[in-house]
Structure formats: C-alpha cells, structure tokens
Amino acid sequence: MYSIRSLDRLINQLTRFPGIGERTARRLAFYILRQPQEEITRLVDAIKAVKEKVKRCSVCNNFSEDEPCSICRNERRDRMSICVVEEPQDVLLFERTREHQGLYHVLGGAISPLRGVNPEHLDIDNLLQRIKNGSIKEVILATDPDTEGEATAIYLSRLFQPLNVKVTRLAHGLPAGGDLEFADEITLTHAFRGRKEMEKE
Ligand SMILES: [Zn+2]
Structure with a gap:
C-alpha cells in the first residue's frame, strides 16, 4: 500500500x-x-x-504559569466562596460569564467507578483543607450535569456536611447528561444565578 x-x-x-x-x-x-x-x-x-x-497551582489545582495562580493571588476576589469544577477549562467558562467573583477548586475529574476514578484520585483533600482552614462561607458545586458529575456533587456535599459551610449546586437547565463545555454563556449564567443549596441528610 x-x-x-x-x-x-x-x-x-x-x-x-x-x-x-x-x-x-x-x-x-x-x-x-x-x-x-x-x-x-x-x-x-x-x-x-x-x-x-504551565503547572498546577498548589492551592486550587488549576493550570498556571505562576505559583499560586493569578486567581488565588488576587486580593480583590471574594475569598468566601469557592466554585468547584472538574477540569481547568471549566474555570475559563465561568470566568467568561463574569458571574463568579470568588475562588475556584479544580478536582481533576469526576468520581466514576466504571472508569476506575475514586475520590482519592481527585484533588479533594486539598479542597477539604481549604474549607477547614479558611473563611469559606459557600461551596458552589459546578461539576458536569452528567451521572459522574452528579455523583461527585452528592459525595462532596455529604463530605462537607459536618463543616459550617453552605453547599450549593448549579441549577438545572444545563444540557442534562452533558458537559459544561457545551453550555452557552447565557445558560451557564442562569445555572449559576439559580444555584440551590444542597439538601442535608
Ligand atoms: Zn490557584
């Protein structure tokens, strides 16, 4: 040939x-x-x-050329809220909507037993530490609206339950079963504004 x-x-x-x-x-x-x-x-x-x-920021696990990254260093950002996302590109999506004034935490994926991704494979310990250490008042769970993203959000909300922090989840209306990447800015803005506190058990 x-x-x-x-x-x-x-x-x-x-x-x-x-x-x-x-x-x-x-x-x-x-x-x-x-x-x-x-x-x-x-x-x-x-x-x-x-x-x-480009390395990972030691605080939020986002990609960055600086250590810590420019968002973590920015004193004008709201240090009382953390938006938790799966991947670094999700930070870009939220930054484009200009809705979130707070900080971020990049998990590095979502819990997926089928693909062998367990909580210990994600950057959860550092997130937990940040919440315990800091002045965090709200944790916004902005994982993808698919099965893995939902499972991750539920897992995290249970984990944070004993802590004195409000845990919210993006509103529905995002393309279900999809990836945040496919949501347009308006949909994402609505989902962010309409976020709801997760139920405690
Ligand atoms: Zn950072």
Missing part, C-alpha cells in the same frame, strides 16, 4: 487529539508539511513551552 512513513506517523499522532478523526488528521498533516520551517519551529516551541511552563 502507498504510504509516506513519516507523514503516516504524524497523522497517527494527530488522531489522538480529541475531536480529530483520520480525515482531519490527514488535512492537518498536509497543511503542516506545506508550512515554512520557521512556522513549524514556532508551533513546536509553543507546544514545548506550554508543557514546560
């Missing part, structure tokens, strides 16, 4: 990216091949730099 080995290797690498199928990978590979060398050097440098410079 006709093939160009190094091109196949690149296509193969590109298909590992989320949302990139074989066809798109092929288009991208040929595009890369047609670019001048300095363009490719810039691309490779950008990929290397993001991997070398």
Whole structure:
C-alpha cells in the first residue's frame, strides 16, 4: 500500500487529539508539511513551552504559569466562596460569564467507578483543607450535569456536611447528561444565578 512513513506517523499522532478523526488528521498533516520551517519551529516551541511552563497551582489545582495562580493571588476576589469544577477549562467558562467573583477548586475529574476514578484520585483533600482552614462561607458545586458529575456533587456535599459551610449546586437547565463545555454563556449564567443549596441528610 502507498504510504509516506513519516507523514503516516504524524497523522497517527494527530488522531489522538480529541475531536480529530483520520480525515482531519490527514488535512492537518498536509497543511503542516506545506508550512515554512520557521512556522513549524514556532508551533513546536509553543507546544514545548506550554508543557514546560504551565503547572498546577498548589492551592486550587488549576493550570498556571505562576505559583499560586493569578486567581488565588488576587486580593480583590471574594475569598468566601469557592466554585468547584472538574477540569481547568471549566474555570475559563465561568470566568467568561463574569458571574463568579470568588475562588475556584479544580478536582481533576469526576468520581466514576466504571472508569476506575475514586475520590482519592481527585484533588479533594486539598479542597477539604481549604474549607477547614479558611473563611469559606459557600461551596458552589459546578461539576458536569452528567451521572459522574452528579455523583461527585452528592459525595462532596455529604463530605462537607459536618463543616459550617453552605453547599450549593448549579441549577438545572444545563444540557442534562452533558458537559459544561457545551453550555452557552447565557445558560451557564442562569445555572449559576439559580444555584440551590444542597439538601442535608
Ligand atoms: Zn490557584
């Protein structure tokens, strides 16, 4: 079969990216091949730099080039509320709505026994510590509106029950079973404003 080995290797690498199928990978590979060398050097440098410079903030577990991150350091933010999200990209979504003035905590996923993700795989201990240490009055559980996200929210609300903190959950109206990523800003803003206190057992 006709093939160009190094091109196949690149296509193969590109298909590992989320949302990139074989066809798109092929288009991208040929595009890369047609670019001048300095363009490719810039691309490779950008990929290397993001991997070398961006680390996890030791406080909120979000990606950051600074330690702690600019949100954790920002004294103008409301230090009495923490918005708990699954992934770093969720922080960007909420920041775009400008609804949340407080801090964040990135769990690094959601509890999913099927996929072997247990509470100890998530950054829950640090979150618990932050709530115990600080002046936190409200914890907003903004995990995804799917089964794993709901299970995680319930788990966390039980965990925080003995603590003197209000635990709220984003309002429904988000695409059920979906990912926060697919919610538009208006829907997300409504869900945030309409958040409800989680029931205590
Ligand atoms: Zn941080």
